[in-house]
Amino acid sequence: MATHSATRPQRVTDRIEQAVEALIAERGLAIGERLPSERALAEMLGASRNSLREALMRLGERGRITLRKGGNIIAAPPSVRMEGGGGVPSQWAQATIAQPLAPVVAANPGFGHDVMEVRHALEGQAAYYAALRARPEDLDHIRRRFDAMAERHGDGDAAEEARCDAAFHLAIADASHNAVLRSVMSSMFGLMQASISQSLDKLYTVPRTFERLSEQHELLLGAIVAGDADTARRASDDHLAFVAQTVKAIDEDEARRNRASAVHTPSLPAED
Structure with a gap:
């Protein structure tokens, strides 16, 4: 009753x-x-x-x-509740993790690779548990973030697209219902956004990248909605691996061109 x-x-x-x-x-x-x-x-x-x-x-x-x-x-996101009723607010993670790194990452785009490695470690787990634990309202939230991101794809505003992209991944962390995981990812939101923005600026120089990213995000969303945890984690890992490998290749190519342009071929002496 x-x-x-x-x-x-x-x-x-x-x-x-x-x-x-x-x-x-x-x-x-x-x-x-x-x-x-x-x-x-x-x-x-x-x-x-x-x-x-x-x-x-x-x-x-x-x-x-x-x-x-x-x-x-x-x-502000919810506090991380510990046993015994104590709490460690997520602002602690923000102050101790993200804030000290933010100026370093902004000044040196190479740190984006480090951010990507951390995202790889966290987001696969978030996707896995989101597929297992997401409630209907969580799935609706993720879908709305996905739609907002899709509307921004390829519109030329990399900063706003990066914000929508980061919000999509954070919505997945919300759906994991792991307070510690969500708090750490939330504290990194600004770093994620900066990293994504830097990546998008480079990725869109590669043909058909827009289609590839859209397909990867859609596959990730579909696996979470279907409750397929293993596929969701694999989709997240594959997506981030694609981004990391593509950005690395672009950076290496750019560095190679810069080295080549720095070496000037001596001019031939003028003929008599």
Whole structure:
């Protein structure tokens, strides 16, 4: 027999709380990115300011957002909960992993290869567990991120496409329901975005790359939706291997051309 709690109408605050979470997912907001103002959110969600504030307080208590003076609301992923009730916020991973590396990666594109190796280690596992654990709402989130990425493919805005690409892979990490894995990948969102942007700038110099990337992402999505964990992990590994190998070949070719251009053939003496 159904319990009373299972049949009671959904509270207004619960609905607003879920709507704000859906908005964060829909926009692919990462750590440090702002939600709309309270006034804009209230109008957008058709909610009273009091109900909205109660929902925001609950999201803050869960570590989903950070409330700041002046009404600023900073989107943040859930904290990593440890045994015994303790918690290590994902901001810790951001501060200790991503922030110190960000200027180094930005100044030296060669570090993109290191980022790619870490992504290879993490994202195959994320895809595997997403295929096993994704709920219907997770799959819907991944599909929406996939559609947003597909709309940006080949439109000439590599930075925005990179953001959508990173958001797609982060949605897969969300669906893994592994708080530690999700927190580490979230902390690396900016590094992933920079790495992807650098890769796309190079990959699109290779004919038919757009089609190859689209096929790989679609295969990854299909395996997760089908619940095929082994195929999902293999699709993720194959995709990242393709990107890494192609970018490496482009870099080597560019370095070869630079070496060749640096060696000038001595000019022949003029004839009498």
